Amino acid sequence: MDGLTATDRAPCSDEASRPTDGPIDEPADGLTAPDGPPCPDEASRPAAGPADDPTDGLTAADGQPRTDTASRSTDGLADNPTGGPPAADGSDGSDRGGQAANGPGEGVVGVVGQAGSAPAAGPIPSVADPAPGGPAAPPSGVAALAVPYQVGAVVALVVVAVAVCVHLGMVFLHVTPSNTVNRQHAEAVDGWIYPEFEQNWKLFAPNPLQQNVAVQVRAEVGTADGGTRTTGWYDLSAEDGRAIDGNLLPSHTQQNQLRRAWDFYGAAHDADNRPVGLRGALAEQYLRRIVVLRLERGGAADAGGVLERVQVRSRTSNVPPPPWSSEKTTGKPAYRTLPWWTVPAGEARGGVR
Incomplete structure (x- = not known):
């Protein structure tokens, strides 16, 4: 708006045909009538700055470029913030601008924003929550x-x-x-528990084990030239100990197979190595197969040799008591030697797996 009201000046004869490139409520600055000089009150109006004049570059109704742009003042916005012509008494016309915006008799000043500025801020629309019947979240997991x-x-x-x-x-x-x-x-x-899930409670017994029991074996080997030789004692328990030492996940077989086989044999035989009950023969066969398999893997028979007989013994030594204990133990190991067992042909030639 230029701050003028309908009572301040008479409209030009051709105002109805003037271009309307500017805001609807604000007449274009400096436009001339088609056949005559500029309107009396528009020729003396100072021009607003380029930012406030949305009609720059318009032409007159006869197609000729405007000739009044050179004489328009470029500091009109600084001198007259309302964009209206100065009043006759030297004021900036802000009162008249208020009359134009609010009607006659009202003194509220109407301020015109600069051309190209953002529209007036209204209430910010709130983001509505999704409707209850909207799309459901995608399934997760097994679904x-x-x-x-x-x-x-x-x-x-x-x-x-x-x-x-x-x-x-x-x-x-x-x-x-x-x-x-x-x-x-x-x-x-027993078929489910042994040997992998064996439960040994001897550690928590009133009298826990205080002895180290090692199972050893030797063999008679038939050589390729028809002779026979006897091997030395192989400490199978020491081999299992070396395989377990430093291994974070040792095999359950390495830990318990040989020990459980020896315990089984001892429980099924008396002190004279005679079977007790019906499981004596089974315990003997089980222990023999284990030691033959270990000898085969260790290469005890050498190339061309055949295992003919094996003999098993146990070496039991007491665990030394701690220095502060008054308990006295002997350091001499005790041996229990079993008789020689003949190895069947199927086991001797690698039949045990």
Whole structure:
């Protein structure tokens, strides 16, 4: 707006046909009538700065460039912030601008913004929450898999859960005192527990083990020329100890197979090495196969040799007591030597695996 009201000046005869490139409420500055001189009150109006005049570059109605742009003042915005012509009394016309904006008789000043400025700020629309019936979040986890993979995952979980329950049940029956249930299912429980999941409670017994037991073996080997030779003693327990030492994940077989075989034999035989009960022959066969297999792997027979007989013995030595203990022990080891066992042809030629 230029701050003028309808009562301040008479409109030009051709105002209705003037271009309307500027704001709707503000007449274009400095335009001339088609056939005559500029309107009386517009010729003396100072020009607003280029930023405030949205009609720069317009032409007159007859197609000729405007001739009044050179005489327009470029400091009109600084001298007259309202963009209106100065009043007759020397004021900047801000009162008249208020009358034009608010109607006659009102004294509110109307200020015109610069051309090209952003529109007046209105209330900021709030971001509405998503509608309750909007799209749901994408599935995650097992639900995100395809149907065949979901079925496979469920089956795997069921199998793992069943295996864990069976294992816990077997261990429970193994460690509980003798009762009707574990006696009835003793074979199934022992088959599940031994040798991998053996439970040894001797460490927590009132009298824990205080001895080191080493299992040793030697063999009679038939040579290629028909002769026979006897090997020295192989300390199989020492070999297992070297394999376990420094190994963060030692094999359960290296830790317990040989020890459990010797304990099994000792429990099934008396002090004279005579079988006790029906498991004596089984314990002897089990221990013999283990030592033959270890000798085969160690190359005891050499090239062309055949294992004919083996002999097993145990070497038991007491664990030295701590320095502060008054307990006295002997440092002399004790040996238990078993008789010679003939190796069957199938075992001697690598039949044991």
